[in-house]
Amino acid sequence: MRTARGHAAIGALCGFLALSACDSGALSEDERAKIASLSIDALGPLPPSPGNRYADDPQAADFGRLLFFDEGLSGTGNISCATCHVPDQQFQDARPRGLGADETDRRTMPLAGAAWNIWQFWDGRRDSLWAQALTPLEDQREHAGNRAAYARYVAETYADTYSEIFGALPDISEIPENASPFGSETERAQWSAMELEEQEPVNRVFANIGKAIEAFERTLIPTETRFDRFARAIAAGKEPTGDAAFSDLELEGLRLFIGKANCLECHNGPRFTDDHFHNTGVPPVAGLPEDLGRAVGIAAVQADPFNCLGRYSDAGPDACDALRFMKRDAAAMERAYKTPSLRGVAGRPPYMHAGQIATLEAVIDHYSSAPAAASGQSEIRGVVFTDRGRQALIAFLNTLDATPASDP
Template sequence: MIVATTRTALGSTFVLSVMVLSACSDRGTDAPDVSASVPSPDLAEVDSRHGVELTADAWDRIRQMAEVPALRPNPTNRVADDLGAARLGHRLFFEPRFSVDGTVSCATCHDPEQAFADGLAVAQGIELNARNTPTVLNAAHQRWLTWDGRSDSLWAQALEPMENDREMAGDRLSIVRTVRDDESLAEAYESLFGPLPELPDSLPERARPRRDGRTDALSEAWAALDPQTRDDIDQVFVNLGKSLGAYQRKLLSGDAPFDRFVTSVDSGRYRPVDEFDDAAVRGLELFAGDAGCWSCHAGPMLTTGEFHNIGVPPKAGGMPTDSGRYEAVQLLKDDPFNAAGRYSDDTTGPNARLVRGLIDSPENWGRFRTPSLREVARTAPYMHEGRFKTLEEVLRFYSTLEGAVQLDHHQEKVLEPLDLSESEISDLIAFLRSLNGSPSAPEFASPPF
């Protein structure tokens, strides 16, 4: 049973939760620093104009939500910030020939017109998938990728959908051939990585390993290749992934109405900001104050990057069957393309050490990564199964926790019903809509042709 508490008490409850979770989490360096504090501006003008009472503590949290840092370097990918690699990755992202039937590309599910998501409850590639498509906007700021965190870099994550049976169902041998046989792609590739390998004419039409331990015709064909040929193909495959990773590092957004509001307040000469009205300010006050949303959605990406089981009821009813982070930890450790693997460009650095040190626990069962809230109003539906169609549905769930299934052992410290009024739900939605920004690199925010 979920025991209700007052929202005023919720903030201190969450602080305890973060302390407990830190002791048993696998988070990396993406968790925001909530310890630093600088003097708050005079908030009297904001309070009087908008009918709120923003506290100094709340303003510290708000400021940190607007202070988007420069991207951290990714030493596991030596071309992570190479413009030529980003341009090649841009082309690869929209390339359907990598799929088994030539109909599906990365952009099929990550559509620029839909904030690099797809607007569907669950992704539709070659087959229907089981999870909602997360946006790749601002994904470069995340330590773990996908809902369960089974990838630790953009480049490694980009490789999985190409061969996933439900997504693109391609194979790395065919993909390498496609690049080799396309004069323009081959030229772009070789300008970055050197000559493409010579592949024997005797190779099968298709071949790839499986990641799930099963065997099929394609994995048997892969196993029959000699080790040098497999390595040559893998290296090209990895380089394509690293180019895709470089491209996705360009998919950043910023200058949202919320960001402009914080800049205006901190300037000491506050002027109201278009698209950040009274309702948005009231919603921000709730978000950073009594509602306690900041406890999981803190920092410049409005996420701590932690994994939680918040009890969202499965769409099919009954108890959850998706293990989430529980299986993902081992998948990540077994991934030959992780930060510690032989194809990483930094096998001894902090990212590699973090992967090697990951320890799984049954407590991870059913936990999913807390998503960023930047661009959230553009990426419906919500939750890992696309359970909720609108932000209003999400907030009503948090308000009542109606239908919530049994949560993990941290549940009583992490989540309580918020008991929101109708006006509070409207105000929070107004704030969340203010997190829609504009692309930082517009030339990469649309197809390359």
């Protein structure tokens, strides 16, 4: 069995080996098969969201879009999901760390294709898009609000729309204006003072806010790139033409990526991610709280009342395989973070889970030097690479940015 230590290269952009320029001649059958596996044409249909019966309801998606852009879903009245997930910036914010009511500890992740994720957040502390959508709403550095206020806001602003999708709103007229298991000391005290039967309808409305937002986010599909047009031509046995034709340098970079550089260990499939977690020796950011990554996320996703097995999920227990059978060895996951998709990566600096690395060139340097992890065990080992190999890999990664097709 291959161990994590045995990976030749793993991580946010994979390990980059000391490789000279590749021959840009005819692709082998093995290379063609690997290229086809990375194409957007291999993406397949949206996976089910077992915990959300409204996940593919068009009316719920329309409602979710309203909520996604509604600054009323914040404690300050000026923050929406789109504050950090900016539509014309790949639904992220181009900042080292997200900024809502205050700066957070981690980088904002893009949303296109997130419906295919097995786990959400860099540490996988949520197991669905709808559970993920709820978390920033009560984070005091993000939306800085609380679930009682959100339930009231929906009842006052969207009562008819909500009722058409989820059924009649429960009576929440007697609940406190501000209450939550998170938030300020006063809000937490108000929540603790509520009876369970008073908390239940608030939680139900809160969960449905997340389910509507997920329905919208499931409409955010990865956009076709130059690489996809190249891959489509190759799969059809044709010579790529127009902007689908790769330069010698781009082709060399692609061959390194799918071959000797071993990037496919982690960045595989049409979203260029294995959806798993890896310690790649990325240094912590000075001044931020200790971040142990997936080692903490394991317990957090199990404890989340909105997870697939929770009472607000629409799934039966047999439908929650990812949660039921996930790896629970926290020690093995110390400072391990989710492999990000590489689609659009060249236009999405800075890099890593807290924006520690500014450029793709610097990412290559990180994987070349392979520093020891601050704790836990890094899965990469140092390599040397040629300038040509570095240039080729970056040239290929640039083909993963979304671009409209041009005429041949």
